[in-house]
Structure formats: C-alpha cells, structure tokens
Amino acid sequence: MQCSYFDAARCLSCTHMGRPYDEQLAGKQLHCQTLLSGHSSLEWLPPAASRESGFRNKAKMVVGGTAKNPTIGILDAEGRGVDLRECGVCSPGLLACFPVLAAFISQAHLTPYDVPRRSGELKHLIITESPDGEIMLRLVLRSEKLVPRIRQHLPTLLAALPQVKVVSVNLHPEHKAVLEGDREILLTGQSTLRMRVNDLDLHLRPQSFFQTNSDMAAALYRQGSEWVNELAPASVWDLYCGVGGFALHCADPSRDVTGIETSREAIVSARLSSDEAGLQRVDFQAGDATAFAVAADQAPELVIVNPPRRGIGKELCGWLESSSVRHVVYSSCNAQSLARDLAALPSFTARRARVLDMFPQTTHYEVMVLLERS
The missing domain is CATH 3.40.50.150 (Vaccinia Virus protein VP39)
Structure with missing residues (x-):
C-alpha cells in the first residue's frame, strides 16, 4: 500500500x-x-x-484549523492541523463521512480547539463504523458551550449522513494529551451501535472498547x-x-x-x-x-x-x-x-x-x- x-x-x-x-x-x-x-x-x-487498506472501523481524528476551514486528521509538531480525510487505512464508510463532517463544522460554526493557544471548543471526532455500515459519531468538546448549536444543526447532518445512528458529545475540559473525558451526552434516541460479528450482534456504546x-x-x-x-x-x-x-x-x-x-x-x-x-x-x-x-x-x-x-x-x-x-x-x-x-x-x-x-x-x-x- x-x-x-x-x-x-x-x-x-x-x-x-x-x-x-x-x-x-x-x-x-x-x-x-x-x-x-x-x-x-x-x-x-x-x-x-x-x-x-480500508480495514479500520474507527477513526480518532483531531480537529484543527478554523470553523470556516477545518482540518480533520492530526496535529503537526507546532500544534497545527494536518488534514487526513483521505487516509487509506480508514474504511470507505468512514472516508465518506469526513467531507460531510467538515461541512457540518463550518455550518454550525464549531470552533476547533487551538492547542498552542488553549482556546476553542471542538477537539476530536471519534467515528466508528459497524460491519453493516452504520456509524457512531462522538464529538469531543472542551465544554458544553457548543452543545445547543450541535443539537440545532444535527437534523441537517443526519439527513446528509443517514447511516449515522448514534451521536454523542464527550466533554474533555482538561488541556492534556488524552483523547476524551469521562462525561458523555447522548444526542440521539439510539444509544448503541450494533456490531454484527460471526452471526452475533454485539452492542457498542459511546465509551466502550471494540477492536478497530x-x-x-x-x-x-x-x-x-x-x-x-x-x-x-x-x-x-x-x-x-x-x-x-x-x-x-x-x-x-x-x-x-x-x-x-x-x-x-x-x-x-x-x-x-x-x-x-x-x-x-x-x-x-x-x-x-x-x-x-x-x-x-x-x-x-x-x-x-x-x-x-x-x-x-x-x-x-x-x-x-x-x-x-x-x-x-x-x-x-x-x-x-x-x-x-x-x-x-x-x-x-x-x-x-x-x-x-x-x-x-x-x-x-x-x-x-x-x-x-x-
């Protein structure tokens, strides 16, 4: 590859x-x-x-840049966003979500967290795809400040990505190299992602572990x-x-x-x-x-x-x-x-x-x- x-x-x-x-x-x-x-x-x-290639069912993406021009990927050595929305190890289903999520960030004016300045709100996107193609989306935020705005724009996102079945906000207020915090706010009626494995339905909740x-x-x-x-x-x-x-x-x-x-x-x-x-x-x-x-x-x-x-x-x-x-x-x-x-x-x-x-x-x-x- x-x-x-x-x-x-x-x-x-x-x-x-x-x-x-x-x-x-x-x-x-x-x-x-x-x-x-x-x-x-x-x-x-x-x-x-x-x-x-295309084997990863889960992407843990850092959000950088600005709300108008967000990056979805990682940060460089200076803490600037590096866009990786065409990453080849991610499943095709995950790749299809990235441009729509970038547009959602802009439309909802979700300000990315600026690591060097310790300002902004949206830190990470954690996206998981089930074997059946359904998606769980978790938005890691610094605080609850943007939650009302996310709720307001969520119907538009779900219309653009109907495969998204579970959406939550994870609150991670601390400035440290940890992916997520302890508190989760569920935004959809469905709370688990069905993972069909070997004719068994496993159920994945937002903070549960599953093999990638x-x-x-x-x-x-x-x-x-x-x-x-x-x-x-x-x-x-x-x-x-x-x-x-x-x-x-x-x-x-x-x-x-x-x-x-x-x-x-x-x-x-x-x-x-x-x-x-x-x-x-x-x-x-x-x-x-x-x-x-x-x-x-x-x-x-x-x-x-x-x-x-x-x-x-x-x-x-x-x-x-x-x-x-x-x-x-x-x-x-x-x-x-x-x-x-x-x-x-x-x-x-x-x-x-x-x-x-x-x-x-x-x-x-x-x-x-x-x-x-x-």
Whole structure:
C-alpha cells in the first residue's frame, strides 16, 4: 500500500507504510516467535492476514484549523492541523463521512480547539463504523458551550449522513494529551451501535472498547471459541471482557460463562447481546478482573484474558498459578507484556499461538496463546 500523506511526511503514524505486506506479516510473526522463543513446546498456527487498506472501523481524528476551514486528521509538531480525510487505512464508510463532517463544522460554526493557544471548543471526532455500515459519531468538546448549536444543526447532518445512528458529545475540559473525558451526552434516541460479528450482534456504546479491525476481531473470536469448544470446559471466565466478544462466542448450554469488565457501559451492552441471542448460563458483571478472581470462592476450568497493553500483571498471574484453572486463552495486543506474564506462569505450558494482524502498516499486532497446566 502507498500513501501520499506518508510519502510527503505529513503523517508518519503507519511506520510500515510502503513495505510489502507479506514482509510486514512475516516480520510480525518473527518478532512474536522471538519474544516467546523460550516456550519450546509452542505450536505456531499460520498468521491471520488482514486487508492492507480500508480495514479500520474507527477513526480518532483531531480537529484543527478554523470553523470556516477545518482540518480533520492530526496535529503537526507546532500544534497545527494536518488534514487526513483521505487516509487509506480508514474504511470507505468512514472516508465518506469526513467531507460531510467538515461541512457540518463550518455550518454550525464549531470552533476547533487551538492547542498552542488553549482556546476553542471542538477537539476530536471519534467515528466508528459497524460491519453493516452504520456509524457512531462522538464529538469531543472542551465544554458544553457548543452543545445547543450541535443539537440545532444535527437534523441537517443526519439527513446528509443517514447511516449515522448514534451521536454523542464527550466533554474533555482538561488541556492534556488524552483523547476524551469521562462525561458523555447522548444526542440521539439510539444509544448503541450494533456490531454484527460471526452471526452475533454485539452492542457498542459511546465509551466502550471494540477492536478497530472488524474482520480480525471476527477471526480472533472464532479462534478463541474453537480452542474453548475443543477443550469443552464446564466453566469459563472472560476477564477484561469488554462488550462480551469472547464470552458470547464461547457460550454453550453445557457451560457456565462469566464476563468481567470495569466499564459498566460495556457490561450493559454485553447483557443486551446475551439477552437478544437467548443465551443461557451466561453472566456479566462490572468489576476489576484481578479483584474478582482473588475474591472468588471457586475457580473455573478455563480463563480467557484479553488485557490492555500492560498485560495481566503479577497479582493475577499469581492467582492463576495457585488456582485450579486448567487452561488459559491469552489474547494480547503487546507481545512484550505477554512474554513477561507467561514467565510468571511457570505452572502452565504454552501449547499453541497465532498472530492476527489487527493493525497492518504498523508494528502492532494481536497474538493469541493457549496455555495448559503442566
């Protein structure tokens, strides 16, 4: 894939841009195998390749420039807006939204936030597309000042982009390098974006996490459920469950499945998906994964973990070591923290692993490992 923004050094976020894709995928496989080289019993499955372009279902775009001439993209070293509204890794559905959103910013006179001057209101646009082409739009503002104006002009935007089903304002008053704030104001009657994955409807709320590559998310959940169904455990915990992707895919009348996630919004979404699918013996609870495990009276036969980049940490590793858990399915977006966690689990043997290229054109990837108690 070639990118004019990368070639002109306007955006260098995709550090592997221009490199042959087969070479990228082979490099990620080698990187992961090297980090986990101490696990001699590991069987490596073929890596799961992604589309090279148009694969991102989510765009986190900085708004710069002026209300009359806004930029949608990133900021340069001086804090000036760099327009990236033709970014090739974004899905076609996202690309179709950018020019309409730029016109909306101008028509509604939404003043972009000026980082060097610490003035203005509109900081970011966070846009997510479902596999069915529906859109969730979140506008990150410095304050509530522009909310009435956004409400006034919203019907015009929805008429121009009927695929937009969920719109919210996120309030982020602080001047710091954080994408969003804690408070969300919903502007539409619909509050969740339906994410159709492997014949299951997952529900994404404005502040919930979902994988940025829908095809690879589907492959990730298929691989996890394949391993779980092969082992046929009677009980499963999905820790860091998000909106319930792994838990819902592993649901079966023969087993108890429990999903744990700190985000209450995500748990509401997971319960909605479970109810719609008519699943039995599936439970979702809001809470800290480690605290839940440590306080539990009984351990499950299998645990799925899908932690953030920092990994699961010493305390949860220690609990797994001392527990009766027979198998762990570990899905990681950071092979370095994965390697560190596996070193803290000497009672388990890594049996299988698979790299899934969630983030083409970058150094990042997802890797899944199946662990078995020795």
